[in-house]
Amino acid sequence: MTAAARSDPIEGLLDAIGARLPGPARPREEILTELRDGLLEVADANQRRGLGHGEAVQLAVRQFGDAPTIAAAFWPEMAAARARRVVFGLFVTGPIVVALWIWAARSRSLGPESGVFDSSLSHAAAVLLIAATIGCGIWAIIAAGHAPLWPHIEPQMALLGAAAMGGVAVVADLAMLSTLSAPLASLPGPVHQVALAAAILASATRLILTSRASRSCLAMRTMT
Amino acid sequence: MHAEAVKGHLDSILLASLEPQPLHGYAIMEAVRAGSHASFDLPTGTVYPALHRLERAGLVRSKWSTVSGRRRRTYELTDRGRRRLREERQSWKLFSRAVSNLLSGAPAGATP
Numbered sequence: 304m305t306a307a308a309r310s311d312p313i314e315g316l317l318d319a320i321g322a323r324l325p326g327p328a329r330p331r332e333e334i335l336t337e338l339r340d341g342l343l344e345v346a347d348a349n350q351r352r353g354l355g356h357g358e359a360v361q362l363a364v365r366q367f368g369d370a371p372t373i374a375a376a377f378w379p380e381m382a383a384a385r386a387r388r389v390v391f392g393l394f395v396t397g398p399i400v401v402a403l404w405i406w407a408a409r410s411r412s413l414g415p416e417s418g419v420f421d422s423s424l425s426h427a428a429a430v431l432l433i434a435a436t437i438g439c440g441i442w443a444i445i446a447a448g449h450a451p452l453w454p455h456i457e458p459q460m461a462l463l464g465a466a467a468m469g470g471v472a473v474v475a476d477l478a479m480l481s482t483l484s485a486p487l488a489s490l491p492g493p494v495h496q497v498a499l500a501a502a503i504l505a506s507a508t509r510l511i512l513t514s515r516a517s518r519s520c521l522a523m524r525t526m527t
Numbered sequence: 528m529h530a531e532a533v534k535g536h537l538d539s540i541l542l543a544s545l546e547p548q549p550l551h552g553y554a555i556m557e558a559v560r561a562g563s564h565a566s567f568d569l570p571t572g573t574v575y576p577a578l579h580r581l582e583r584a585g586l587v588r589s590k591w592s593t594v595s596g597r598r599r600r601t602y603e604l605t606d607r608g609r610r611r612l613r614e615e616r617q618s619w620k621l622f623s624r625a626v627s628n629l630l631s632g633a634p635a636g637a638t639p
Contacts, residue, residue, distance in 0.1 A: 337600045
């Protein structure tokens with residue numbers, strides 16, 4: 304508990320609510336800012352009715368409701384925000400990681416003659432992975448709300464979609480790391496260690512962050 | 528009136544309170560209290576999650592402003608929200624008429 308929360312019942316209540324709101328910081332801060340304004344308005348109104356400042360604030364906190372109930376009511380909002388954040392991150396980083404691998408491949412003159420990209424099976428797998436990633440992402444965004452066509456879809460489905468998208472992205476990164484890094488490192492030709500290192504680093508970083516994000520989405524589904 | 532009794536109608540009540548003009552959370556509470564002649568006195572904190580749910584459903588939209596140094600979120604009805612409110616009003620009229628008939632003790636089949 305912060306010093307402000309110890310001395311101010313309003314900040315104490317907001318701290319208690321904030322501690323029960325899982326998910327990205329920005330929507331949490333926006334919720335707390337809005338609730339703070341509401342609490343101060345109630346306290347002001349209580350003062351206008353003749354109460355002293357301390358009593359008006361205490362009453363405002365009591366009138367507001369208890370922290371667990373309010374935080375639980377905001378769970379869908381936070382779940383949708385978490386799902387949107389994960390999907391956005393994957394949609395942004397996906398093309399960057401692929402572009403780095405293409406850069407690494409070109410820097411090693413890795414054309415069709417090398418045999419690495421010459422398999423129709425690997426092409427099909429790549430198309431399947433990209434389609435699955437985009438499909439899961441679209442599903443998650445629809446379920447995360449701001450999609451009036453399907454308002455009945457619960458935010459749990461958004462979290463599931465985001466976690467599934469993360470899972471597919473992990474498979475895609477593992478596939479790129481395992482199938483491309485060895486041939487790129489062993490092929491003769493001009494050495495572009497920077498390109499290869501950047502591609503491996505990007506894939507490995509995304510792999511770790513995506514695994515963590517997917518697990519947190521799945522964990523959040525159980526918090527309802 | 529007990530908050531639980533209002534719960535099932537909270538969305539319609541909030542949409543109706545936003546019909547005349549955009550309002551922030553506390554002003555919505557006050558509008559509900561005044562409009563119900565102080566019959567509905569909900570715990571203030573329950574209104575905000577409901578407003579967020581309505582926004583996710585596309586029935587209201589919100590914007591931030593700064594008033595007396597405090598950041599404030601104001602809500603207004605969307606076109607979809609206005610349509611929903613019209614539907615809810617129609618459905619409430621039918622429902623309340625039916626319940627009134629039943630509770631009035633008038634014999635079945637009698638015209639009011």
